Amino acid sequence: xxxxxxxxxxxxxxxxxxxxxxxxxxxxxxxxxxxxxxxxxxxxxxxxxxxxxxxxxxxxxxxxxxxxxxxxxxxxxxxxxxxxxxxxxxxxxxxxxxxxxxxxxxxxxxxxxxxxxxxxxxxxxxxxxxxxxxxxxxxxxxxxxxxxxxxxxxxxxxxxxxxxxxxxxxxxxxxxxxxxxxxxxxxxxxxxxxxxxxxxxxxxxxxxxxxxxxxxxxxxxxxxxxxxxxxxxxxxxxxxxxxxxxxxxxxxxxxxxxxxxxxxxxxxxxxxxxxxxxxxxxxxxxxxxxxxxxxxxxxxxxxxxxxxxxxxxxxxxxxxxxxxxxxxxxxxxxxxxxxxxxxxxxxxxxxxxxxxxxxxxxxxxxxxxxxxxxxxxxxxxxxxxxxxxxxxxxxxxxxxxxxxxxxxxxxxxxxxxxxxxxxxxxxxxxxx
Amino acid sequence: xxxxxxxxxxxxxxxxxxxxxxxxxxxxxxxxxxxxxxxxxxxxxxxxxxxxxxxxxxxxxxxxxxxxxxxxxxxxxxxxxxxxxxxxxxxxxxxxxxxxxxxxxxxxxxxxxxxxxxxxxxxxxx
Numbered sequence: 001x002x003x004x005x006x007x008x009x010x011x012x013x014x015x016x017x018x019x020x021x022x023x024x025x026x027x028x029x030x031x032x033x034x035x036x037x038x039x040x041x042x043x044x045x046x047x048x049x050x051x052x053x054x055x056x057x058x059x060x061x062x063x064x065x066x067x068x069x070x071x072x073x074x075x076x077x078x079x080x081x082x083x084x085x086x087x088x089x090x091x092x093x094x095x096x097x098x099x100x101x102x103x104x105x106x107x108x109x110x111x112x113x114x115x116x117x118x119x120x121x122x123x124x125x126x127x128x129x130x131x132x133x134x135x136x137x138x139x140x141x142x143x144x145x146x147x148x149x150x151x152x153x154x155x156x157x158x159x160x161x162x163x164x165x166x167x168x169x170x171x172x173x174x175x176x177x178x179x180x181x182x183x184x185x186x187x188x189x190x191x192x193x194x195x196x197x198x199x200x201x202x203x204x205x206x207x208x209x210x211x212x213x214x215x216x217x218x219x220x221x222x223x224x225x226x227x228x229x230x231x232x233x234x235x236x237x238x239x240x241x242x243x244x245x246x247x248x249x250x251x252x253x254x255x256x257x258x259x260x261x262x263x264x265x266x267x268x269x270x271x272x273x274x275x276x277x278x279x280x281x282x283x284x285x286x287x288x289x290x291x292x293x294x295x296x297x298x299x300x301x302x303x304x305x306x307x308x309x310x311x312x313x314x315x316x317x318x319x320x321x322x323x324x325x326x327x328x329x330x331x332x333x334x335x336x337x338x339x340x341x342x343x344x345x346x347x348x349x350x351x352x353x354x355x356x357x358x359x360x361x362x363x364x365x366x367x368x369x370x371x372x373x374x375x376x377x378x379x380x381x382x383x384x385x386x387x388x389x390x391x392x393x394x395x396x397x398x399x400x401x402x403x404x405x406x407x408x409x410x411x412x413x414x415x416x417x418x419x420x421x422x423x424x425x426x427x428x429x430x431x432x
Numbered sequence: 433x434x435x436x437x438x439x440x441x442x443x444x445x446x447x448x449x450x451x452x453x454x455x456x457x458x459x460x461x462x463x464x465x466x467x468x469x470x471x472x473x474x475x476x477x478x479x480x481x482x483x484x485x486x487x488x489x490x491x492x493x494x495x496x497x498x499x500x501x502x503x504x505x506x507x508x509x510x511x512x513x514x515x516x517x518x519x520x521x522x523x524x525x526x527x528x529x530x531x532x533x534x535x536x537x538x539x540x541x542x543x544x545x546x547x548x549x550x551x552x553x554x555x556x557x558x
Contacts, residue, residue: 194493375441380497382439382476383530383546384469409473412443413495 003119003151004112007259008314012307015316019262020053022287027051027060030293033078036071037061037295054262057285058273062296068098068238076292077101084291088237089137100139100237101291107146109288110240113257114147117246120255120312121206121231123177125152128203130169132180132188133211134160139241140211144179147243153177160184163191174203179233182214182222186354189225200227208233210242213301213322213340216252217347218354232321238297239284245319250311253318260288263317264296265305268326279304281326282319300326302338330360330426332367335404339425342371345401351379351390353413360428367430370407371398377413434554435505436484437544440477441497444470452477452491459483459490465544467533478533480505480544502550506543506557510536515543521556522547 002008010018028048030037040061041047050059068076077084085104089097102110123129129148133140141159148155156173158166160180166188169175178185185207192199204226209219210233223230234254235242244261245254256263261284265274268281282303286293302323309315324338331337339358346352352373359370373394381387387410395408442448449468456463465480480503481487488498508514522529527549534543547553 375497377497380441380499382437382478382499382501384471384476387474387476388471410441411474412441412448413497 001119001122001124002313003116005313007257008116008255008316010259010315012315015258016054018259019287020055022259023054023057023262023285024048024051026285026287026289026293027295030078030295034076036067036076057262057264057296060285060295062271062283062298063294064298065098065238065300068100069096072096073099074101076294078293079103079291088139088142088241090237097137098238103290106240106289106291109260110143110243111146111150113240113243113260114143115150116257117231117233117243118147118151118153118177118208120246120248120314121177121208121233122229122249123148123151123153123206123208127176127206128154128156128173129177129179129208130156130158130166130173130175132158132160132166132178132184133242139235139237140179143235143241143243144208148179163188167192167195167197170202170204171197176203177206177208178204178226178228179208181211182209182218182230183212185209185222185226185230186218189222192226199225202226204228207231210234213324215340215344215347216321217344221347221354234319234322236299236301238294239286239299240289244284248310248312248314252321253306253310254321255310255312255314256317256319258316261286263305263319265303266298268300268302276305276307279320279323282322300328302326302329328426330358330369330428332360332369333404335402337369337402337404341401342398343425345398346373346394349394349397351376352394356425358426360426360430362430368407369402369404370409371395372409372411374413375410433505434502434550435480435544436500437503437546438479438481438484438487438491439499439501440479440491441474442477443474444472449477451494452496455490455494456481456487459486461487461490465533465542467531467544469531478531478544501546503544503546504550504554504557506545508541508543510539510541514541518557522553525549525552525556527553527556 031048083103084101086102087099089099131144135141205228207228207230219230232247233242235244239261245256247254264283265280266283274280282299282301283296285296303319306318324340329336346354353376355374357372361368391408398406462482463479467478469476484500488500491498527547530546532545
């Protein structure tokens with residue numbers, strides 16, 4: 001099903017003209033209303049008139065998370081505060097939090113794109129959707145909420161955490177759709193199993209999971225465990241929140257609401273645009289947002305683009321599942337390592353659970369990578385020889401893929417924190 | 433005699449062992465025999481307890497990896513050569529001893545053995 005066929009299935013030519021007109025208007029607005037952008041454009045000797053079409057996009061300056069921090073809290077607003085109806089903010093784990101703003105029309109756009117996402121996942125007005133994304137400053141909860149209400153589904157705004165309650169409501173309310181992070185979905189499944197409940201007997205049929213990278217294998221595992229069809233929802237608060245793109249029935253790509261957010265892929269080191277199909281850093285320009293439009297925002301997410309029409313009937317650009325973060329990328333002894341690589345490997349090893357943590361340290365001048373893995377219950381042996389064999393098997397597999405030696409440590413269950421928000425996968429203790 | 437042994441995976445970290453014994457204490461479970469096999473990173477705690485199923489359940493609830501396995505328990509006179517005699521019986525039928533632990537007191541030795549064939553081993557060592 002397609003919620004808005006006019007916008008999701010338009011021809012590439014129509015999309016080009018729509019985007020061009022909207023980009024032109026956006027650039028004009030930020031030039032006049034946001035001193036930060038006026039200054040950046042002046043430094044590049046650019047005037048709004050230089051941006052006539054989407055083909056001029058690469059002339060524009062980039063925006064980074066640091067720019068948002070530098071303009072904390074309201075410096076990038078493009079309209080008076082009286083017209084702003086909501087703000088969201090990041091938790092700011094690595095510094096000052098970043099603030100984003102919405103006008104009434106922005107909230108409508110947010111609802112619209114989330115509704116598109118839900119419909120792409122097969123959700124209808126008949127569904128009961130349990131929203132286990134956090135409500136509050138994080139965009140996940142409220143974003144899904146407005147989209148689901150817009151669709152007319154029955155919303156259960158339970159927010160994140162409180163696993164016992166989640167399970168109770170899944171059973172009592174017969175929720176048919178669950179929206180949360182994939183790691184929380186995996187955690188819920190384990191908790192369901194422990195409570196003795198039969199996950200397959202629940203009416204749950206669709207999962208809308210996002211806010212952290214996950215692998216196709218993890219998706220398969222959640223789908224099999226919870227007996228649901230899982231869809232990837234992608235987004236970031238700077239662009240709007242969840243709903244920037246979403247998976248469909250026809251494959252692993254995510255459809256971008258391209259009439260609102262124009263994607264690019266750039267080389268993360270040299271910031272040069274890359275061509276269709278190449279993997280690089282995903283960059284978005286918002287072309288309809290009023291309160292806080294962003295030009296060429298660097299997401300730090302690694303992905304690739306695909307402009308071919310999709311079997312599902314949509315013609316908008318598609319992005320690959322997020323491969324990793326350009327800033328999560330660990331460089332260990334000169335080798336680039338992504339945490340998701342480790343996850344993929346673990347999912348292929350029945351003896352290991354896909355819960356892991358990477359601890360990077362430096363001993364003398366040598367970087368060390370410790371991989372902490374939980375052993376699957378059914379493979380736990382009380383014979384040290386057997387445990388050591390499992391240890392060696394996992395270590396060998398990881399080393400053969402990563403190409404560097406690792407310290408493999410089998411750990412007790414649940415000592416690897418299952419976060420109810422985003423999973424913390426990497427601890428880097430190096431003092432560089 | 434075949435008895436049930438409870439094996440628990442524990443990390444080599446201060447306090448981990450205390451935690452396990454506390455959980456068993458809270459569930460009013462008594463430990464009658466115990467051995468800890470350890471490596472650099474982790475260990476396996478092997479115990480004979482008063483209620484194996486209940487102990488396994490409470491530990492699982494706290495997130496521990498546990499396993500219940502069959503081991504055999506024998507009593508020999510506490511004299512030189514007594515153990516060797518028993519082990520010869522097993523060796524004669526090519527039954528491997530994977531690990532064992534025990535103690536002696538009052539002229540008797542009590543031993544717990546994990547073997548490759550608990551059923552046959554217990555018949556031989558009756």
